[in-house]
Amino acid sequence: MDTALLLKNINRHIQLTADETEKFTALLHYKTAAKKTCLLTEGQACQTISYVCSGALRAYCLDKDGKESTIMFAMADWWVTDMFCFLNQQPAMMFIEAIEDSCMCELSKTNFDLLLQRIPKFEKFFRVLMQNAYTREQLRTIENLTLTAEERYNRFINKYPQVIKQVTQKQIASYLGITPEFLSAIRRKKALG
Amino acid sequence: MDTALLLKNINRHIQLTADETEKFTALLHYKTAAKKTCLLTEGQACQTISYVCSGALRAYCLDKDGKESTIMFAMADWWVTDMFCFLNQQPAMMFIEAIEDSCMCELSKTNFDLLLQRIPKFEKFFRVLMQNAYTREQLRTIENLTLTAEERYNRFINKYPQVIKQVTQKQIASYLGITPEFLSAIRRKKALG
DNA sequence: CGTCTATTTGAATGTACTCAAAAGCGGTGG
DNA sequence: CCACCGCTTTTGAGTACATTCAAATAGACG
Numbered sequence: 184m185d186t187a188l189l190l191k192n193i194n195r196h197i198q199l200t201a202d203e204t205e206k207f208t209a210l211l212h213y214k215t216a217a218k219k220t221c222l223l224t225e226g227q228a229c230q231t232i233s234y235v236c237s238g239a240l241r242a243y244c245l246d247k248d249g250k251e252s253t254i255m256f257a258m259a260d261w262w263v264t265d266m267f268c269f270l271n272q273q274p275a276m277m278f279i280e281a282i283e284d285s286c287m288c289e290l291s292k293t294n295f296d297l298l299l300q301r302i303p304k305f306e307k308f309f310r311v312l313m314q315n316a317y318t319r320e321q322l323r324t325i326e327n328l329t330l331t332a333e334e335r336y337n338r339f340i341n342k343y344p345q346v347i348k349q350v351t352q353k354q355i356a357s358y359l360g361i362t363p364e365f366l367s368a369i370r371r372k373k374a375l376g
Numbered sequence: 377m378d379t380a381l382l383l384k385n386i387n388r389h390i391q392l393t394a395d396e397t398e399k400f401t402a403l404l405h406y407k408t409a410a411k412k413t414c415l416l417t418e419g420q421a422c423q424t425i426s427y428v429c430s431g432a433l434r435a436y437c438l439d440k441d442g443k444e445s446t447i448m449f450a451m452a453d454w455w456v457t458d459m460f461c462f463l464n465q466q467p468a469m470m471f472i473e474a475i476e477d478s479c480m481c482e483l484s485k486t487n488f489d490l491l492l493q494r495i496p497k498f499e500k501f502f503r504v505l506m507q508n509a510y511t512r513e514q515l516r517t518i519e520n521l522t523l524t525a526e527e528r529y530n531r532f533i534n535k536y537p538q539v540i541k542q543v544t545q546k547q548i549a550s551y552l553g554i555t556p557e558f559l560s561a562i563r564r565k566k567a568l569g
Numbered sequence: 570c571g572t573c574t575a576t577t578t579g580a581a582t583g584t585a586c587t588c589a590a591a592a593g594c595g596g597t598g599g
Numbered sequence: 600c601c602a603c604c605g606c607t608t609t610t611g612a613g614t615a616c617a618t619t620c621a622a623a624t625a626g627a628c629g
Contacts, residue, residue, distance in 0.1 A: 246522045254518065267511040299500070306499035307492070313506035318460040320513040321447065327520045328553035329439045332617070353575065360521035365617055367577055525585070546607065558585055560609055 184213040189234050189288050192260055196311045197304045206301060210294040216240075216281040223265060223279040228272070231289040232264040233257075238285025239349045243357065244277040253358035256282075256346050262312060269295075283349060332361045333369050377406040382427050382481050385453055389504045390497045399494060403487040409433075409474040416458060416472040421465070424482040425457040426450075431478025432542045436550065437470040446551035449475075449539050455505060462488075476542060525554045526562050 186208050193199065199207065212231075216222055216238070223229055225245065233240070240257040242265065254277055257263035265275045269292060290298065298305050326335055336359055340347055347355065356366040379401055386392060392400065405424075409415055409431070416422055418438065426433070433450040435458065447470055450456035458468045462485060483491065491498050519528055529552055533540055540548065549559040 244518060244522075250522065252518055252521045254514065266507065266514070270507060270511070303496060303499070306496070306503050310499050310503035310506055313503055313510050314459065314463060317506050317510040317513060318463070320510060320517060321459070324513060324516055324520065325437060325445055325447065327517065328445045329443065351575065362618060363576070364578085364619085368617090371577080544607065555586060556608070557587085557610085560607095561585090564609080 184208075184211070184288070185236065186211070186288065188236060188260060192234065193308060197308045199302075199304070203302050203304070207298065207305075210298055211288045211290060213286065214289050215284070215286045218281055218284050221278055221280045222287075223275050223277065225276060225278055226274050229265045229268040229275040231291050232262060232266075232269055232295060233279075233287040233289050235259050235261050235263065236286045236288060238281060238283040239346075240279055240285060240287075241282050241350070241354060242277050242279045251357045252360065253354055256343070256350060256354075256358070258346060258349065266316070282354070327360065332359060332365060333372075335359050336366065336369055377401075377404070377481065378429065379404070379481065381429060381453060385427065386501060390501045392495075392497070396495050396497070400491065400498075403491055404481045404483060406479065407482050408477070408479045411474055411477050414471055414473045415480075416468050416470070418469060418471055419467050422458045422461040422468040424484050425455060425459075425462055425488060426472075426480040426482050428452050428454050428456065429479045429481060431474060431476040432539075433472055433478060433480075434475050434543070434547060435470050435472045444550045445553065446547055449536070449543060449547075449551070451539060451542065459509070475547070520553065525552060525558060526565075528552050529559065529562055 189211075190199075190204060190208075193207075214222075214233075222233065222240065235257050237259050239259075240263055242254040242257065242263060243251045244254060245251060255263065257279075263279060265277045265279070267273065268275045268277075272292060299309070326338060330338070336355070339355065339359060352366055352370075353363045356363045359366070382404075383392075383397065383401075386400075407415075407426075415426065415433065428450050430452050432452075433456055435447040435450065435456060436444045437447060438444055448456065450472075456472060458470045458472070460466065461468045461470075465485060492502070519531060523531070529548070532548065532552060545559055545563075546556045549556045552559070
């Protein structure tokens, strides 16, 4: 298990001693997932939070008509889980699938709780993680409320230029909350104009 | 300054000793705001995070055409700030106004940082606060993407029955991302059907 | 090479918006 | 106390943004 990238991620916010680093890595489980496999399925217990070492994941949910909504993409160096269900140990509301062959460092809910107890510095780490997730999600809400689909698409490709290389248009459309047909129309218009 | 409600709020997640309680309350500033006054204006430095003791606040932003989008309502026992700009000490992107005569306990950025240093338990408190804010905002994103305006309105009045008593329809419309005219049409339809 | 899915295209439709005007409601001053 | 003012809410007609459905084309993968 190569934890170099993960430890660098952690060290952006807190400084770990060698002993703490060892304790931390002992709580992790390494996992790989082939493209198109599901790491989490709606209704299942959501028992882990995952750090993506390489590859790409996508979290999405299905509405009553079976329509997909992409909640987030998780590329290398991102953390992902169905946060509400992970924290509250409720059946998952979403699916998490690998959109590339991927490998992850996973932290079970049990080990997450242990980690926070044993190395309280991680409270700060996860506070910052949650802060960033919150402010990012709040910005997304504002953009959804105020911008047209075309404007949201333009912001998306500017904000996540690396993501568009790894995902399909259908997936982008479901992240933006529009149909693939309409995204296609937006792109056609851009290509002409 | 009556901090009973605030201390109860804190104690839902962490246990403070008498000494810690005193240290904490020493960092707070009590503030009142008359209805229709602004606690924060776009472009200003966002220097505080506020706990609402009584009354009601509303956070909103303006787009390029001057259209308002309500980001959140903050009723009694809620925390509110322009989180991104507070944490990163950037000029505010939003307005926070009192929609009732209100009183708040405020924590400046300086004291927020001091608090986390001096009483590390508060890392946990704010982690949980951020977690809840994140998962709430994520749910809102999903609802914006998958539901019609009518469905969003129905969920809103079910989820926040106490809020609708204190806010105007125009404000609800701007929270849901629709025009006041269209919200009026939704309500007419409900009243008939 | 064939199959499956993603993407494109176009026509018809629906959801929500804009604009304009009337009605309702709350607060303020005479 | 009432009249007026400003703002909110309602109503309706016309419009724009985005969807649905169907079919054709293009790409990816075994």
